[in-house]
Amino acid sequence: VAKDPFGEECKTLAYPPSGPTYKGKVPTYIINLDLPPSERWVQLTRDKAAEVKDVLKLMKDILTTFLHSGKFIASLESKLAWLGSTLPYPFNEEIKGIASAIDAPLGDIVLFNIFYEVFTV
């Protein structure tokens, strides 16, 4: 506590969640693994289409900040779409299904799904 200017005493009464540090519960969805991979995520991603597109736009904004070139990003998008086709089954099919369900560029959904590998630097 002495070292960290934001540190505080250990909380003991935060549960059940409430108050200013709690922003709500998350919704539950069933993913049916018996469906073809391209159909598994359709309901969920359609329900969250606006939010997914919002994040994709933010990711592109971040890339634009670093790369400064719309043309390069467009070229990168098409290469990411190709990269998506090299991903292992069933993940490649699931990602295609998500892009198709919300009418988003495949490259954008691929980037969202490999964000971890790209940003561990």
Place this chain on the structure above:
Amino acid sequence: CTSIVAEDTTGKLYHARNLDFGLFLGWDVNASSWRTTQKLKPLMVSLDFQRNNKTVFRSANFAGYVGMVSGIRPGIFTLTMNERFSLDGGYIGVFEWLLGQRNGWWMSFLTRSVLENSTSYEDAKDRLAHSKLLAPAYFILGGNKSGEGCVITRSRVAALDIWDLDTKNGVWYVVETNYDRWKPPLVLDDRRSPARNCLNQTRQENISLPALYNILSTKPILNKLTVSTTLLQVSEGHMETYLRECPDPCSPW
């Protein structure tokens, strides 16, 4: 991120994590928060993966993200993943993949595959420790028997360290943030010491999911990057996930 696996005095295992994401990806001055962190919160969902109308595993995940970062195989194991930063990072693995060297796993696809296919704690541990990866990572795994809990520190090609629970020798919890356990954390980002301090104050006989939520609600373990808190209890197959906010004053990471 902060992940904890703890065992109570009866041998019951608990697992919890704060999911932190969005560092350096744009600060929103008006909202006093990271832009990516805020945008990811509405995407957070709880998923129940079923086959033949029966649950295979559950996960707390982002909509549109087919890999896994937190999940539970009821009655068998719990799993979370924390980001591990390294110069030998994921961009090298991606580059190799682009050049046609495709024998490694994308991190979140491996965790998904383990949750979907592994039917024992030992099998999950073995796959997480020995599968080749495109990026380094920390895997935090909990089982359903006394002593089944560990942190696996991974480089892209090998397990650098496996830190197991050892209640007979007083190791009743393992806690992982984003630093190798044999090195001190960055002075400006020490969430490990507060987490350990709170766990020690709580004590083994009092550990429970509410107690872990309390610990994960303590700043700076809770910080401006925290998207959600997930609580997992393997023997009951229980998972609960809550969106989080860290009002000022609050650590930016």
